[in-house]
Amino acid sequence: MESYIVFGLVLLVVVIGATLALIAPRYRKPPTLPPTEEKPAAPTKQAPPVVSAPPAPPEVAQAPPEVAQAPPEAAQAPPEVVEAPPPVVEAPPPVVEAPPPVIEKPEPTAGRLVRLRARLSRSQNVFGKGLLALLSRDKLDDDTWDEVEETLIGADVGVAATTEIVGKLRERARIHGTASATELRSMLAAELVAALDPQMDRSLAATPRDGRPAVLLVVGVNxxxxxxxxxxxxxxxxxxxHTVVLGAADTFRAAAAEQLATWAGRVGADVVRGPEGADPASVAFDAVKRGIDAGVDTVLIDTAGRLQNKIGLMDELGKVKRVIEKHGPVDETLLILDATTGQNGLEQARVFTEVVDVTGVVLTKLDGTAKGGIVIAVQRKLGIPVKLVGLGEGPDDLAPFDARQFVDALVGTDA
Structure with a gap:
């Protein structure tokens, strides 16, 4: 029995040993060196990307050919730009040809006031119709003469001149008795002409003398x-x-020089101007010098508008006159008055005469008022002749003043 047990144990040991001998190689392989030998292979696998990076330049090197091919297309563009200028070159000729038509010949001054007499229609209603209707009454009593006075004062003739005119008319009516409408008209016209003093010299001092042009200074309020x-x-x-040079000495208003240049261009005159804000006296001085060098007849100086109660501005106007006189005396100083201001304009005029010695009055906008008597008031108050009157907006609506023609336009008969 014991022998069987020993034999069984021996057999078991043999079987177990054989089994272990069979399976031992499987368990021995993992710990062996092959896995360690595979680790160095990892760097070998990463190397190819590093080594393969340089081949990229061939792709970059291929890009320049495409960029290099662009210039030929750009080089083809200039021919189109070169062909564009011809139409632009043809544009300037019309601009060069434009100025000649601008120069125009002004209308003759002789007879202008007669041609423009219809522009005085509002004043004609006061003098020609209103006064004649009063004087044509069957009985010229005190009440009638009071109405005549009121009519004349309302037309801005002025109190002193009105009193004188009415006094003379009453004396004539008393001497001649009842008169016809024609006789009354002649009587009225004669007294108005006398009030305007037809003997006054109303010509412009525009003739050169002593080898230099005449100098006309234009002044006035805003x-x-x-x-x-x-x-x-x-x-x-x-x-x-006359030949003319204009001086744009109104340097405070930018549009003034442009406006004056436009007017000068219409008659082919030269304009001397300075920058905006320049010294007006300097511009005026240069204008006179240009006139002397050019040999023209007249130098016309436009000055800035100013209020008569502004002492500084009025002193500056005096300076302009003094600087001009370094070339020679100012031959004419023309004061521009607006007829529609009536008696209010007389105080303005008085102050200007004290500063620059006004020698003549230009009365504008006379067609826009029924107060044609302002012509009489200006001359009576200032002792200065009205030399020109404005009767409209047209370029040739400024007429030399003539007392008899003016009265004829007012009352409708020759004086």
Whole structure:
């Protein structure tokens, strides 16, 4: 029995040993060196990307050919740009040819007031119809003469002049008795002409003397239409055969120089101007110098509008006159007055006469008022002749003043 047990144990040991001998190789392989030998292979697998990176330049090297091919297309563009200029070159000729038609010949000044007499229609209603209707009454009593006085004062003739005119009319009516409408009209016209003093010299001092041009200085308050009137005066001078240089000494208003240049261009006159804000006296001085060098007949200086109660501005106007006189005396100083301001304009005029010695009055906008008597009031108050009157907006609506023609336009008969 024991022998069987020993034999069984021996057999079991043999079987177990054989089994272990069979399975032992399987368990021995993992711990062996092969896995360690596979680790160095990892760097070998990473190397190819590093080594393969340099081949990229061939792709970059292929890009420049595409960029290099672009210039040929750009090189083809200039021919189209070169062909564009020809039409642009043809544009300037019309601009060069434009100025000649701008120069125009002004209308003759002789007879202008007669041609423009219809523009005084509002004043004609006061003098020609209103006064004649009063004087034609069967009985000229005190009440009638009071109405005559009121009519004349309402037309801005002025109190002193009205009193004188009515006094003379009453004396004539008393001597002649009842008169016809024609006789009354002649009586009225004669007294109005006498009030305007037809013997006054109303010509413009525009003739050169002592080898230099005549100098005309234009002054006035703001809003009187001074620059426009200055341009119209230039047309009057050119129409009378004078050559003119204009000085744009109104440097405070930017548009003034442009406006004056436009007026000058219409008659082919030169304009001397300075930058905006320049010294007006300097511009005036240069204008006279240009006139002397060019040998023209007349230099016309436009000045800035100013209020008569602004002492600094009025002193500056005096400075302009003094600087001009370094070339020689100012031959004419024209004061521009707006007829629609009536008696209020007389105080303005009085202050200007004290500063620059006004020698003549230009009365503008006379067609826009029924107060044609302002012409009489200005002359009576200032002792200065009205030399030009404005009767419209047209370029040739500025007329030399003539007392008899003016009265004829008012009352409708020759004085």
């Amino acid at each position: 809003g009187a239409g001074k620059t426009t009137t200055c341009g119209k005066i230039a047309r009057v001078l050119v129409a009378d055969g």
